[in-house]
Amino acid sequence: MRPVGSKYLLEQPLGRGATGTVWRARQRETAGAEAAVPGQPGETVAIKVLKEELANDADVVMRFLRERSVLLRLTHPNIVRTRDLVVEGDLLALVMDLVDGPDLHRYLRENGPFTPVAAALLTAQVADALAASHADGVVHRDLKPANVLLKTDADGQMHPMLTDFGIARLADSPGLTRTHEFVGTPAYVAPESAEGRPQTSAVDIYGAGILLYELVTGRPPFAGGNALEVLQRHLSEEPRRPSTVPEPLWTVIERCLRKEPAERPSAENLARGLRTVAAGIGMHSTPTQIDAALGVAALLAPDPAPAPVPETPGAAGGYDPNAPTNVFPHTSGAPAGAADPTSVLPHTGAPAGASDATSVLPQTGGPAGAADPTSVLPRTGAPDPTAVLPPVPPGPGGPPQPDGPHPWQSQLQAARDRNEQTQIQYLDPGQDPLRRAPQRHPQQPPQQPYPPRPEPYGQQPPQRPYPPQQQPYGQHGQHGQQQYAPPPQQPQPRPQPRRQAPRQPQPQPPQQQQYAPQPYAPPQPPAPQQPQQPDRREPREPRERRQRSANPMRIPGLGCLKGCFVSLLMLFVAGWLVWELTPLQDWVAQGKGYWDVIGDGITTVTDWISELGGSDPGTGGR
Numbered sequence: 001m002r003p004v005g006s007k008y009l010l011e012q013p014l015g016r017g018a019t020g021t022v023w024r025a026r027q028r029e030t031a032g033a034e035a036a037v038p039g040q041p042g043e044t045v046a047i048k049v050l051k052e053e054l055a056n057d058a059d060v061v062m063r064f065l066r067e068r069s070v071l072l073r074l075t076h077p078n079i080v081r082t083r084d085l086v087v088e089g090d091l092l093a094l095v096m097d098l099v100d101g102p103d104l105h106r107y108l109r110e111n112g113p114f115t116p117v118a119a120a121l122l123t124a125q126v127a128d129a130l131a132a133s134h135a136d137g138v139v140h141r142d143l144k145p146a147n148v149l150l151k152t153d154a155d156g157q158m159h160p161m162l163t164d165f166g167i168a169r170l171a172d173s174p175g176l177t178r179t180h181e182f183v184g185t186p187a188y189v190a191p192e193s194a195e196g197r198p199q200t201s202a203v204d205i206y207g208a209g210i211l212l213y214e215l216v217t218g219r220p221p222f223a224g225g226n227a228l229e230v231l232q233r234h235l236s237e238e239p240r241r242p243s244t245v246p247e248p249l250w251t252v253i254e255r256c257l258r259k260e261p262a263e264r265p266s267a268e269n270l271a272r273g274l275r276t277v278a279a280g281i282g283m284h285s286t287p288t289q290i291d292a293a294l295g296v297a298a299l300l301a302p303d304p305a306p307a308p309v310p311e312t313p314g315a316a317g318g319y320d321p322n323a324p325t326n327v328f329p330h331t332s333g334a335p336a337g338a339a340d341p342t343s344v345l346p347h348t349g350a351p352a353g354a355s356d357a358t359s360v361l362p363q364t365g366g367p368a369g370a371a372d373p374t375s376v377l378p379r380t381g382a383p384d385p386t387a388v389l390p391p392v393p394p395g396p397g398g399p400p401q402p403d404g405p406h407p408w409q410s411q412l413q414a415a416r417d418r419n420e421q422t423q424i425q426y427l428d429p430g431q432d433p434l435r436r437a438p439q440r441h442p443q444q445p446p447q448q449p450y451p452p453r454p455e456p457y458g459q460q461p462p463q464r465p466y467p468p469q470q471q472p473y474g475q476h477g478q479h480g481q482q483q484y485a486p487p488p489q490q491p492q493p494r495p496q497p498r499r500q501a502p503r504q505p506q507p508q509p510p511q512q513q514q515y516a517p518q519p520y521a522p523p524q525p526p527a528p529q530q531p532q533q534p535d536r537r538e539p540r541e542p543r544e545r546r547q548r549s550a551n552p553m554r555i556p557g558l559g560c561l562k563g564c565f566v567s568l569l570m571l572f573v574a575g576w577l578v579w580e581l582t583p584l585q586d587w588v589a590q591g592k593g594y595w596d597v598i599g600d601g602i603t604t605v606t607d608w609i610s611e612l613g614g615s616d617p618g619t620g621g622r
Ligand SMILES: Nc1ncnc2c1ncn2[C@@H]1O[C@H](COP(=O)(O)OP(=O)(O)OP(=O)(O)O)[C@@H](O)[C@H]1O
Pocket: 014, 015, 016, 017, 018, 019, 020, 021, 022, 046, 048, 080, 096, 097, 098, 099, 100, 101, 102, 103, 142, 146, 147, 149, 163, 164, 167
């Protein structure tokens, strides 16, 4: 068991993420006044120990200190509370409430998608948490199922708890993002983050839209392919409505996933809209509730003053001068200088004497032209591509100076260039040189050069096989958060056939029947496929089944049993013919040896020749 500071003992790792490892830990002593929750000796907590490379980054340490008061004061029933922040030597750790339950990512993997009602109600609570944090000026920026923990309360209900607030921002380091390419998860990244445009709290709404989509379908809308391809899809592809998503819920998802941040709803309106939808798509919805759900678009007004994300880590406000004294209580045993604020902060270039925590998230961006270092794609129209990486004052131990474009910039630019150069041309099959070659199967009609791509969501992961009366999420119209949470004592049954369902798609009754029988149009057919997927392979022609030879006498290379048998038969017959038709029998009877027989044969032939010569002397004498 490893101590963290003087107050905590790490007991057991709970999981590892991109930014660190989360441990189950125990409190040794009550923390000091600097902690938001002093805790009691023996209490169990969760501690996220940030990766060494983060802890060793002076810029990260500075922001860790600067934002501590923001993180510590962020409290909401759907936010995992940060109790304390520990800086000790080269260790940075966040002490949190321990949430005894799986994260949504794991839960989805193990239980399959949620019903639309359940997904809407769950996401509404996540939106509540976002509304609270946005009101406080804090943008999460890494919203994804893995960052939503499911907490089981005393009455056995589960609630979503948003965690990892501030971590994405802590990980925003020019040095780190240059060497580690990307902070964030491509499947959940908003287009403006991907492109390096200024970010606001609307990035969290985009994340909530992706999360909601994944809850009802089992997968995020833009997934598959490498990270770069996924980012491109965020930028250019419109999400399509899967047939299992009811229309009002799709209205919400679609609004959250708008490419233009200003068109996305505020977190507060999102929560309200989702509850309205949940009430109107249930099995027992009243006509009024159904009408309200169908008109949900009117509720989804954007945030008139979205919380901005500071563009440059070094330029965001200043640090709390009180913070070091609050945060370094455990450093007595640390190596000299390592945790000393005076040895860390000067390298960061942070303006000295900056004020309180509210200044951590300034209302204005950083220097013009600078962009968020977590941006992975170049800002459109930025005069200087290196502007993606803001200047960082050099200093011993400080992050390295940027000296060129971000690796992602070059990669994406190259990919874009490739895309622009590639012209899709549809060839007449008769003109296609590849098709002019002799055809193996001339009887087959020529195929289309680009057959339509199969609908990727055509095979939706199966929904939970709850009969309606067991649907824990189907009880709509009762807005209490307790209403839809699945009781953990009754783990969702997952009969074997469900697991196999994706491989053996069964004709299923439309999912909508389960929760919204009346108002919705029948599932729409998938939108026609854009023809710009040139790299889709044509489906392979089914191979002809190998057939056994119809000719029983065929001896392929004498390699088979039949061949051997026939060869033996032929040898036997040949042997018999030799025995019968040659003087072999006489020779054997006379006991002659092989060479005697040969010698006799030669003598016979020469005698016969000389006889021939002697019997026709006249011929020879003429
Ligand atoms: N407060 C907590 N209580 C209990 N378990 C937690 C807590 N916070 C995180 N975990 C668990 O720890 C594991 C790792 O969490 P972490 O946040 O590091 O992962 P991640 O979100 O995938 O990574 P990252 O956000 O750094 O990219 C997860 O499985 C999560 O369920």
